[in-house]
Amino acid sequence: MDDEVREVVTPPSRTQKDTSLGYELYLNVRTLVFVLAALILVFTFVVRIIVVSGESMENTLQNGDSMLVWCLGYEPKQGDVVVVTQRSYQNDSLVKRVIATEGQRVDIDYETSTVYVDGVALEEPYIKEAMQIPIYGEGVNHVTVPEGCIFVMGDNRNDSADSRYPDIGVIDTRCVIGRAVMVLFPFQDFTLL
Amino acid sequence: MNKQRPYKVYWLVWTLVLAAVAAAVRLWQEATAFEGEYGLPIPGATASVVLVCVLVMAVAVLAMLAARQPVVTPPRAKVRGRRWDMSFFATGDSVFLALMCISAFCALASVPILFTKGRALWKAYQVALAMKTWRGGDNGVLGMVTAVLALLAFFGLLQIGREGFRPGRRGKGGFWAALPACAGCGWLLGTYRNCAADPVLWDYVPLLLAVIAGMLMYIDWAGMSCAAARPRRMLWLAGMTVVCSWVALASRPDTGTTLLLVSQWVAAVAALHRLPINLQNPPTVGSEEKLSAPTGMPQEIEIPMENKEEDTHV
Numbered sequence: 001m002d003d004e005v006r007e008v009v010t011p012p013s014r015t016q017k018d019t020s021l022g023y024e025l026y027l028n029v030r031t032l033v034f035v036l037a038a039l040i041l042v043f044t045f046v047v048r049i050i051v052v053s054g055e056s057m058e059n060t061l062q063n064g065d066s067m068l069v070w071c072l073g074y075e076p077k078q079g080d081v082v083v084v085t086q087r088s089y090q091n092d093s094l095v096k097r098v099i100a101t102e103g104q105r106v107d108i109d110y111e112t113s114t115v116y117v118d119g120v121a122l123e124e125p126y127i128k129e130a131m132q133i134p135i136y137g138e139g140v141n142h143v144t145v146p147e148g149c150i151f152v153m154g155d156n157r158n159d160s161a162d163s164r165y166p167d168i169g170v171i172d173t174r175c176v177i178g179r180a181v182m183v184l185f186p187f188q189d190f191t192l193l
Numbered sequence: 194m195n196k197q198r199p200y201k202v203y204w205l206v207w208t209l210v211l212a213a214v215a216a217a218v219r220l221w222q223e224a225t226a227f228e229g230e231y232g233l234p235i236p237g238a239t240a241s242v243v244l245v246c247v248l249v250m251a252v253a254v255l256a257m258l259a260a261r262q263p264v265v266t267p268p269r270a271k272v273r274g275r276r277w278d279m280s281f282f283a284t285g286d287s288v289f290l291a292l293m294c295i296s297a298f299c300a301l302a303s304v305p306i307l308f309t310k311g312r313a314l315w316k317a318y319q320v321a322l323a324m325k326t327w328r329g330g331d332n333g334v335l336g337m338v339t340a341v342l343a344l345l346a347f348f349g350l351l352q353i354g355r356e357g358f359r360p361g362r363r364g365k366g367g368f369w370a371a372l373p374a375c376a377g378c379g380w381l382l383g384t385y386r387n388c389a390a391d392p393v394l395w396d397y398v399p400l401l402l403a404v405i406a407g408m409l410m411y412i413d414w415a416g417m418s419c420a421a422a423r424p425r426r427m428l429w430l431a432g433m434t435v436v437c438s439w440v441a442l443a444s445r446p447d448t449g450t451t452l453l454l455v456s457q458w459v460a461a462v463a464a465l466h467r468l469p470i471n472l473q474n475p476p477t478v479g480s481e482e483k484l485s486a487p488t489g490m491p492q493e494i495e496i497p498m499e500n501k502e503e504d505t506h507v
Contacts, residue, residue: 093390174233
């Protein structure tokens with residue numbers, strides 16, 4: 001019989017080894033950093049959350065609403081609510097509705113408060129109230145949208161700086177950030193657009 | 194038995210070549226791929242396509258280098274409590290210390306610039322609010338936060354260099370490396386906030402990628418002091434930090450951003466300089482002979498099978 005006493009040294013298990021406070025803290029911080037990086041990438045290339053500033057899209061959007069904007073591979077279509085940037089007017093973005101795309105003819109009749117696209121009157125249940133002639137005059141109200149551009153207007157026609165305003169005019173599609181797909185906050189305004 | 198290859202040289206050469214090529218292509222893109230008063234991108238411009246290809250190539254080349262990086266795992270007993278030293282013990286390596294000092298002082302130099310700019314924007318924001326003319330944009334808060342975090346990053350980077358000369362002490366280094374990672378978080382949020390309304394992705398995506406690469410590199414760097422070490426991934430991230438930082442620098446950003454970019458790419462070069470040496474020649478803490486072994490000269494070492502795992506320093 002072997003009387004030799006052997007000391008058995010059990011190596012610490014992974015669970016024992018990895019439960020130090022520093023290790024746990026590090027894992028949490030690392031997770032947060034990775035999540036932040038992933039979120040920034042998603043919010044750069046795929047979607048964005050943009051807060052509405054102003055009343056130009058009432059009653060569809062209210063001042064302070066947070067919208068989810070889809071950016072990835074978006075091509076503007078008539079009727080979409082889009083977020084655009086027109087640096088000739090301001091550095092921050094604008095939220096408007098696409099009235100016409102490239103090649104379409106836009107005619108605005110202020111007397112009947114009607115917008116014609118390619119000679120067809122648009123049905124616009126979304127506008128807040130009947131259009132009146134803006135303070136800067138009729139502006140751009142008869143135009144054929146050039147290639148690669150869109151014509152946009154706010155739903156609150158009487159309080160909206162949009163493609164009618166000469167400093168803004170038609171918008172290059174490369175200035176389109178994306179399409180507003182839903183209102184996220186406040187929750188009572190939650191809706192698909 | 195394998196012949197040791199000078200991986201440190203591979204890393205530095207490949208990274209700097211890829212960074213120089215990417216920066217040159219970025220300059221070419223800026224000269225040819227945008228049009229009009231507001232620099233809208235020309236669809237399908239050759240330079241833009243080439244830049245994407247170069248960046249993808251950089252990702253692939255550096256990933257291959259990382260996958261092939263030999264990592265020698267010392268006996269567990271020698272590593273316990275000394276994980277940081279196994280990776281960044283650098284006594285006698287004045288290059289590492291010098292690079293970390295340069296990186297730290299670049300971060301420090303950015304502090305007054307970022308803070309002054311942020312404060313000016315904050316004052317302008319207050320005035321605009323009072324006059325009810327605020328149209329959105331940068332109100333300067335994130336700029337000031339980034340400045341404060343850059344100050345913390347200065348201490349962190351300086352301490353990382355110092356820790357390379359002080360053997361022992363369990364868990365050292367991790368906290369200090371996490372400071373520049375936190376600064377990266379603030380910087381990333383500020384950068385994104387300023388660019389969110391810009392429809393031209395090329396205006397800011399190189400900078401975002403550079404900040405993200407640097408931030409992830411630092412957080413992996415912090416992990417080298419605990420069981421979460423990912424040395425190969427850290428090398429890859431350090432390489433990507435250098436490449437993306439050069440691309441972002443080619444766009445001639447403002448002075449504060451330039452200093453932060455220089456800070457992180459110099460720190461990344463320091464990591465690319467030191468880490469491969471220590472991974473191939475695990476330092477015996479307290480014995481400086483091992484550390485000063487020239488990495489360019491072939492040595493015979495044995496690489497055990499378990500080194501295939503990422504978490505080597507267990």
